[in-house]
Amino acid sequence: MVRQDDERTLLQIRDLQTHFATADGLVKAVDGVSFSIRNGATLGVVGESGCGKSVTALSVMRLIERPGRIVGGTITFGGKNLIDIPDDEMREIRGNQISMIFQEPMTSLNPVYTCGNQIAEAVSIHGGMSGGEARKRAIEMLSQVGIPDPARRAEEYPHQLSGGMRQRVMIAMALSTNPELLIADEPTTALDVTIQAQILELMKALRERNRMSIMLITHDLGVIAEMADDVVVMYAGKVVEQSDVNTVYEHPHHPYTRGLLASIPRLGEKRNRLEVIKGVVPNPLNLPAGCLFQRRCPSAMPICNVAPPFQEVAPGHLSRCWLTPAGDPPSVGEAPSEQVALDAAAALSAE
């Protein structure tokens, strides 16, 4: 599934590190993230707020602002490492080969210009089209994203459109240059449920039509199930589980993923309380040693004080957990060394 160096790989991120030097200390928002996106496939990136999903996306676009900085790793796209190329070259890729849509359609459009004007701008930045051609393209894009009467809508200002309509305009803008990769950062979070479904349908249809890949960032597992081919689960700046969508839903390995899936309410199920993952996300300024999830983990063991490796538990299914592929605690022999495990146990009991 997520094989490395596959020639059908569009984007490959390896050991990405994006840190923020805040006044309180260094925040490792993204700490060694690796994954790849296949041609024409949708990769879902899931995780709770602050786990580094958006920072990963912005790192790919190289839109990290001070005090943030990409301090390590590679992002390979089209044979180039996006971290190393000059700003001008990156700008050429942005919006042209990699487009991005944001969470807030209400504020992501410039209130001063008409919708048609803004799509035309997106086209003319890269396409080198004349004003008239760009306008035509804008109207064509509006009709492609299912906006009725596109010629008239093109003349309207963002405040005259509903949220769903605005998100469609954003998608039209992002896709007007026929990008190879669309990064969608929580594209449906700000929309109500029926509109959400429409936008997801639209994105699916446009993915087929334009044969592009999508990196879909969300905390909504329902959206992932609907859209994604592959899934990356992030926790506190690290990838904790990675596989194809069916494996993640049917045989989740990492306790965090299992917790996430267990906390989805199910239709027709009688229950007074929803399942929750106990505790809170660790303070990014003061991360625990070893496994970052151990304090909330129902299967925490002494060995969890040692950072677990990101290892394959089944072909194409990676998990950052000490549990055996079957989900059992590892025998001591599997630990890096008995001394380490004993130290870990001592540290845990001292706490």
Add this chain to the structure above:
Amino acid sequence: MARSEGLPVPGAPLARPATEIDEVDLVPVRTYWQLVRRRFLQHRMAAIALVLMVVLIVSSIAFPLIGGDAWFKTSLTHGPKDPSSLTAPLGYDNLGINIFFRLMRGLQTSLTIGFFAVLIIAGLGTTIGSIAGYVGGWVDNVLMRVVDIVLSLPTFFLVLMFVAFMGSGNVFVIIFAIGLTGWTTAARLVRAEFLRLRESDFVQAAKALGASDRRIVIRHMIPSALAPVVVASTLGIADSVVTEAALSFLGFGLRPPEASLGNMLTNAQDYFYRQPLWIWYPGITLILLVLAASFLGDGLRDALDPRQRIEA
């Protein structure tokens, strides 16, 4: 609740038939500028000020054209004792100059100085403010400290010195002197707007589209940051006009035979007891001009603020 968008039907084309009625059609559609106009006109004083401003501007252009050289031509046959007539509604001064035409010429001078000084203020302020706000970091720090220094200087004396050294009596020197000392407020306003806009989603979205810094600043940020500058500039007209009058009154501004509201006041000073009305003419004109500019500024501030929603 009106259904805003049809549910997608599997296999159906993405675009809905154009015949379907949309809820947006039911709401009267107004553009930003229509809303601005509506809000401005609801501000009664601002509407009056606008009319007054238009009257002042039109007469400052029209009457000097009609009067020709009447604004400086002395006459031996006319004097302060002449009754007011149709050709000289405000009579003649001590040199036999037609006061009305001189007043209109003075108004023209004051308005010219006001507008051009404000143009410099707005241009300089927007440029410096947008650089400081967009680039940030040490550039922002340096520019804002310069602003602090300029602000800490007593502006009027600075203008006075500048004019005294560069040549008093020259309109351009006066315009530059006022412009070069007055840009700080505009710069601060633009910088503040830029700091806010830099974090805004649509600027982020423009970056994600691959827009260059220049395009982002000029196309996406300045138009949104301009409203406070327009307001400050309108208010700045009043300031500049008063500064010019003060300069001329002190003898550093325009000198006769050039006419300005300030030097007419100076001249009237000598005849305060015999011809008390002479001080009222330029005085009241100046007050009207300043009031018109101030209320216009107030009205624009309310009208351009998109957060204010006046229900019609």
